Amino acid sequence: MHFVGNPKIVRQIRCLLKVMSSKVHAKQRKSFCDTPRTSFIHSPALDLPYLPTEIWLMIFREATTMDSDPLDISLGLSFLETPCEVAEYHATMKIKRDLSLVSKAWNRYMQEYLYEFVWISRASQAKALALTLLTQFIEGKPSSGHYIRRLHMETPVLMRCATDDIRTVLDYAPHLVIYSDHHSVRCTRYSEFIDVRCSPEQMVSVLANSNSKLRRLSLTNYSDDPFPKHVSPLLRRTAANLEYLELSSSSIPLVSGHLFASKSPIVSLPVLQSLKLTLDNTTFAVLAAWDMPNLQNVSVVSSDFGYAGPGFAYFFAAHGKKLHQLELGHSSSLVVEHYLSLRPRPVQQIPLAEWCPNLKEFICSADAEWNWQNPDWIAPHVLLPGHKSLEFIGIRDIDKRLMDDASAFPADVEDEAPFFPLVEQISTLLFNSAFPSLRYIRDLSRASHSMRGGQRPETRILKFWAKILARCGEQQVWLEDFRGVNITLRDLKRAGLDRSGGAGNLV
Numbered sequence: 001m002h003f004v005g006n007p008k009i010v011r012q013i014r015c016l017l018k019v020m021s022s023k024v025h026a027k028q029r030k031s032f033c034d035t036p037r038t039s040f041i042h043s044p045a046l047d048l049p050y051l052p053t054e055i056w057l058m059i060f061r062e063a064t065t066m067d068s069d070p071l072d073i074s075l076g077l078s079f080l081e082t083p084c085e086v087a088e089y090h091a092t093m094k095i096k097r098d099l100s101l102v103s104k105a106w107n108r109y110m111q112e113y114l115y116e117f118v119w120i121s122r123a124s125q126a127k128a129l130a131l132t133l134l135t136q137f138i139e140g141k142p143s144s145g146h147y148i149r150r151l152h153m154e155t156p157v158l159m160r161c162a163t164d165d166i167r168t169v170l171d172y173a174p175h176l177v178i179y180s181d182h183h184s185v186r187c188t189r190y191s192e193f194i195d196v197r198c199s200p201e202q203m204v205s206v207l208a209n210s211n212s213k214l215r216r217l218s219l220t221n222y223s224d225d226p227f228p229k230h231v232s233p234l235l236r237r238t239a240a241n242l243e244y245l246e247l248s249s250s251s252i253p254l255v256s257g258h259l260f261a262s263k264s265p266i267v268s269l270p271v272l273q274s275l276k277l278t279l280d281n282t283t284f285a286v287l288a289a290w291d292m293p294n295l296q297n298v299s300v301v302s303s304d305f306g307y308a309g310p311g312f313a314y315f316f317a318a319h320g321k322k323l324h325q326l327e328l329g330h331s332s333s334l335v336v337e338h339y340l341s342l343r344p345r346p347v348q349q350i351p352l353a354e355w356c357p358n359l360k361e362f363i364c365s366a367d368a369e370w371n372w373q374n375p376d377w378i379a380p381h382v383l384l385p386g387h388k389s390l391e392f393i394g395i396r397d398i399d400k401r402l403m404d405d406a407s408a409f410p411a412d413v414e415d416e417a418p419f420f421p422l423v424e425q426i427s428t429l430l431f432n433s434a435f436p437s438l439r440y441i442r443d444l445s446r447a448s449h450s451m452r453g454g455q456r457p458e459t460r461i462l463k464f465w466a467k468i469l470a471r472c473g474e475q476q477v478w479l480e481d482f483r484g485v486n487i488t489l490r491d492l493k494r495a496g497l498d499r500s501g502g503a504g505n506l507v
Helices: 007-034 044-050 053-063 086-100 104-115 123-138 163-171 200-205 228-238 257-263 281-287 310-322 332-340 398-406 417-431 446-453 459-474 489-500
Strands: 117-120 150-153 178-181 216-221 244-249 274-278 297-300 325-328 361-365 392-396 440-443 478-480
Touching (some): 086 117, 117 123, 163 200, 274 281, 446 489
Parallel strands (some): 216 244, 325 361
C-alpha cells in the first residue's frame, strides 16, 4: 500500500487498534464478572492427607475412645467397676464405621480400631465375623483377626453362637488379651460332637497357643464333666499373665468334691488378682488347692447353694486371709428360702468373717431377708452378719428393690412408706456394732442413679435417699453413687427443683 511508508498514518492505525482492543476486552471482563463464580480459598484440610501414619492413628484413637478403655485390664480387676454397656459399644462402632468409609486410606488406618474390641450379641454376628476371616484367608489378604484384642460374647439364650463359628474366630485371633464367654455358645451336651475341633477340650485348648498373652479370661463349662478336667491344662499354659479369671458352669457335676479334688492337678496362677465363680461345691474343693498368692478379689454365686458344703469351706479356709474384696451374688432371701424348703436340719454357722479377717470391701444384693429371730437387725447377707475391719459395703439391685416395693402401693406415688424395710435394712448397717469400721456405702446400680437424678424423679424416691443420707451423716459414713461420687442433699434438692419447680421438703 502507498501509506505503509508514511509513519504518521501507521501510528494512527495502531492507536485505533489499541482503542478497539481495550473496548472489546473490557466487555469480556465485564461479562465474566457478571457470571457468578466461587472463589478458591485454600484450606489447611487439604494438607491433612500428607500427615504421617502415626499422627493419623493418634487422631483416630482419640476420635473413637470410649468412657472406659475396654482394653485396660486394671479397670476390671475390682468388681466395683462399672462394665462397658452394649449401647456404648454400638455408638463407638458407628463412629469407627463412618470414619472407615471416608476413603481407602482411612479404611486401611481404621482396621486396627474396628477389630480391636469385638462384642458379639447374637449368632449372626459371630457367623459374619467367621466368614470375613475365612474369606480373607482364602483370598490371601491380611487377616483382620490379628487386630482382635478383646472378644466378648453375651447373647440371649435363643441366639447363642455356633461352636464352629467361634472356633474359626479363635483360630484367626492369635493376639487375644481378653476373652469372655457368658453362656453364649450353642453346645451339644447329650450327643457326640460331630466336629472334633469343637469339643469342650479343643475349644479351650485353642486359647492356649504358644504366643498366648491372655490376661483376662471368662469361661463357661457346657459339658457335664467337672470344670477343672479340661480347664487346668489351659490355665497352666496361660498362668504367667492371667490377672482375672471367671469360671461358670451350666450344670452341676455329680462327682464328689473331695474325691475329685484329690485327683486334680494343682494349678499355679502367680499374678491372678480377681476370681469370679459361678460354680458348684465340687469345683470349690478343687480350687482350694490351687496356688494363687496374689488373689485379692473374689465374687461368688453358687449354682447349687453349696455355701454350707465342704468345698466352700476348703476354699475360704485356704484363700480367705488374702482377700481384700468379696462379693456374694446370691441374695440372702434366695439362700434362706432354699434352706427353708429342705427338711429341718441343725443350723450350721459359717465363720466367713474368721476365714477372711483382712476383708475391707463387701458387695451384696439389696434383696436381703428380714431375720425373724432378730427383727431389729437385718444383715447385708446371711453369710456375713458382721465384720470388724470392713470399711466399704456396695449394694447391687437397689433399683429392682425400689420398684418391687413401690409396686405394692401403686396408687400414691408421694408416699415413701413402701421403702421402710429398705431404709431400716441400710440403717442397721450404721447403728449396729457389727461393722464398727464402716466408712462407705455405695449404690452400685446405674438404673438407681437415673431414678434418683434423672428427669422428673419421684418425690418418694428423693425422700427415701434423703433419709438414708441423713442417717449416714449422723454416723459419719459417706453415701456414694455407682461412680463413687458422693450423694449430697444439694443434689437431691436440685433434682426435686427440676421436677416440681420447688425444692420441697425432702427430710
